[in-house]
Amino acid sequence: DAGVIQSPRHEVTEMGQEVTLRCKPISGHDYLFWYRQTMMRGLELLIYFNNNVPIDDSGMPEDRFSAKMPNASFSTLKIQPSEPRDSAVYFCASSSGMNTEAFFGQGTRLTVV
Amino acid sequence: QKEVEQNSGPLSVPEGAIASLNCTYSDRGSQSFFWYRQYSGKSPELIMSIYSNGDKEDGRFTAQLNKASQYVSLLIRDSQPSDSATYLCAVPPAGTALIFGKGTTLSVSS
Numbered sequence: 001d002a003g004v005i006q007s008p009r010h011e012v013t014e015m016g017q018e019v020t021l022r023c024k025p026i027s028g029h030d031y032l033f034w035y036r037q038t039m040m041r042g043l044e045l046l047i048y049f050n051n052n053v054p055i056d057d058s059g060m061p062e063d064r065f066s067a068k069m070p071n072a073s074f075s076t077l078k079i080q081p082s083e084p085r086d087s088a089v090y091f092c093a094s095s096s097g098m099n100t101e102a103f104f105g106q107g108t109r110l111t112v113v
Numbered sequence: 114q115k116e117v118e119q120n121s122g123p124l125s126v127p128e129g130a131i132a133s134l135n136c137t138y139s140d141r142g143s144q145s146f147f148w149y150r151q152y153s154g155k156s157p158e159l160i161m162s163i164y165s166n167g168d169k170e171d172g173r174f175t176a177q178l179n180k181a182s183q184y185v186s187l188l189i190r191d192s193q194p195s196d197s198a199t200y201l202c203a204v205p206p207a208g209t210a211l212i213f214g215k216g217t218t219l220s221v222s223s
Binding site: 031033035041042043045048056091093098099100101102103104105106107 | 144145147155156157158159162201203205208209210211212213214215216
């Protein structure tokens with residue numbers, strides 16, 4: 001398996017624009033997680049899915065953020081409109097169970113100017 | 114609010130020494146515990162998992178768990194410059210996803 005695949009690797013956008021981050025989890029993994037990492041706040045859980053269903057989105061910072069998982073092999077995290085404080089590295093991870101190890105994608109470095 | 118706490122460091126050790134990294138967690142219901150390593154500009158990589166009280170060894174790495182004290186540690190023996198990275202402790206509170214500490218930065222000098 002190629003591991004968790006994220007795209008794009010880097011994204012630079014202007015404030016107010018819509019940003020869509022994409023993730024393909026490891027085949028057979030039932031859980032998918034979106035995390036955001038900044039120097040100040042570390043690695044924060046934004047939302048996670050089980051069998052394509054959102055289970056906990058309490059970490060999503062604002063209504064500007066939304067996430068979907070239309071099928072077992074694809075998820076998106078959308079920010080609309082984007083703001084400079086959204087600049088961070090966004091990681092997608094997947095796992096085979098709730099209390100098992102999670103495997104991370106390479107991340108998307110988002111810069112909002 | 115469920116929390117995972119780590120000393121941010123930096124922790125500096127000479128090559129060949131033992132590096133000791135510590136982590137405390139708030140949810141007594143947690144049943145599994147993980148250590149990840151993250152090199153600068155890279156994604157977190159799992160290096161150890163532990164589920165039972167006591168020690169678990171894997172090569173130069175030893176994870177130690179004490180559920181009564183809500184404490185988990187990672188020892189790195191014979192530290193190498195290539196071990197220089199940020200080490201993240203991760204604990205899933207009961208019924209939810211992995212929560213990460215902010216990480217301890219380790220620097221191994223040759």
